[in-house]
Amino acid sequence: MNHTIYPTTNFKAIEQLTVERGEGCYVWDNKGNRYIEGLAGLWCTALGYGNQEVIQAATEQMGKLSFSHMFGGKTHQVGMDLAEKLAEMIPMQDAMISFGNSGSDANDSHIKMLRYYHQAIGRPERRKIIARDRSYHGVTVASASLTGLPVTQNHFDLPVDALGILRTDHPHYYRGKQGGESEAEFVARIVGNLEAMIVREGPETIAAFIAEPITGASGVIVPPEGYYEKVQAVLNKYGIMFWADEVITGFGRTGNDFGCNTMGIKSPDMMTFAKQLSSAYMPISASAIRRDMYDAMVDQSAAAGAFGHGYTYSGHPVACAVALKVLEIYQRDDIFAKAAVTGEYMQKRLAEFKDHPLVGEVRGRGLLGAIELVANKATGQAFVGGAVGGFAQKAAQDNGLLLRAVAGSSLGFCPPLIITTAQIDEIIEKTAIALDVTLDHCVREKLLV
Ligand SMILES: Cc1ncc(COP(=O)(O)O)c(C=O)c1O
Structure with a gap:
């Protein structure tokens, strides 16, 4: 029996990931699947997991x-x-x-x-x-x-x-x-x-x-x-x-x-x-x-x-x-200066999504960013509600990447400050797959206008 009232959760649509352990920029679920942290937990795990000091x-x-x-x-x-x-x-x-x-x-x-x-x-x-x-x-x-x-x-x-x-x-x-x-x-x-x-x-x-x-x-x-x-x-x-x-x-x-x-x-x-x-x-x-x-x-x-x-x-x-x-x-360890460098790299790589048919805007500074998904790229018309953002978040998760849908249909990026450029590449590759899966879904469900 679960007696937990979950925070910031749709009580009717609870499909949960049971996170069991973490190391560096990765966490593992209770089935042994590994995920890269694209959102540093909830914008917070700057030094990643398992820092012995x-x-x-x-x-x-x-x-x-x-x-x-x-x-x-x-x-x-x-x-x-x-x-x-x-x-x-x-x-x-x-x-x-x-x-x-x-x-x-x-x-x-x-x-x-x-x-x-x-x-x-x-x-x-x-x-x-x-x-x-x-x-x-x-x-x-x-x-x-x-x-x-x-x-x-x-x-x-x-x-x-x-x-x-x-x-x-x-x-x-x-x-x-x-x-x-x-x-x-x-x-x-x-x-x-x-x-x-x-x-x-x-x-x-x-x-x-x-x-x-x-x-x-x-x-x-x-x-x-x-x-x-x-x-x-x-x-x-x-x-x-x-x-x-x-x-x-x-x-x-x-x-x-x-x-x-x-x-x-x-x-x-x-x-x-x-x-x-x-x-x-x-x-x-x-x-x-x-x-x-x-x-x-x-x-x-x-x-x-x-x-x-x-x-x-x-x-x-x-x-x-x-x-x-x-x-x-x-x-x-000069973490802020290093994060400024990896942050620039992340912004550059996120900007590559500007041409994706689902993406209305890419924005951010340093290791904080977002991709806004839209129902009409030309006009910027937003999707109604947060379902498409939620779908994209789940598509990323199914592919081993933890992101968070924010403000309806934007995907938030905020990896640990210790992330490497190779790990940013991993986030970008997985994001690309999640966006394509989400685009197929939107086409199939006729969500684009
Ligand atoms: C800018 C800002 N202020 C306040 C809060 C609230 O912090 P907490 O969730 O620790 O109460 C948050 C949480 O995300 C935040 O982003």
């Missing part, structure tokens, strides 16, 4: 101190060391770090810190947050309210109105352009919409704008040139913070250390990390804020008796030890 770091920490919390009056060295290391690595000056267990709860922590901070500085009305259509920021009640994908909100009575989430355009030119609009005109229009909304709502009521520098779960949207520069100019004009959700783009994923650097985002006020922070060997997340935000909260916490937020496992020592080791390996 990471395993040893976890084992040693479990033996030394398997748990200690960080609530009022307690700390531990490994947690403080990780906060210091992160503050040193990330593109924020002198950041302060709050630990959590997932990207979702890290984003919740940010929402609460934004409110706490604005109350502390006597600006409680600055509480609304701007999030984009087709964004993914998690699935807790608050983070799902930020997320701009209907499946995470419909039937859950979300978003929560009291959170004051404002929605602005997604920056996907291929899907969002109107008529013969150029990229520059598209950017000008959507940033114009953003500014108009800010003015309409009252800038003094808006705390922050949240964005994944390049999105993941919503189809790997790479905004056009100049988008973030224009967005940041508008936000700066109205004193609204820029909050970078780097849960997928953090730590070498996009050809640079962080997605903000790849996309030219300057001095984010807050940043969210998870996934590759520990290469998914342990669940851990981090919410980074500006030092002056933290400083402003100190007196308020004293007056209240405590900053009343934190999880039992905030700064779990084993997760911190694992993350510290992972960050050490990233730096020692």
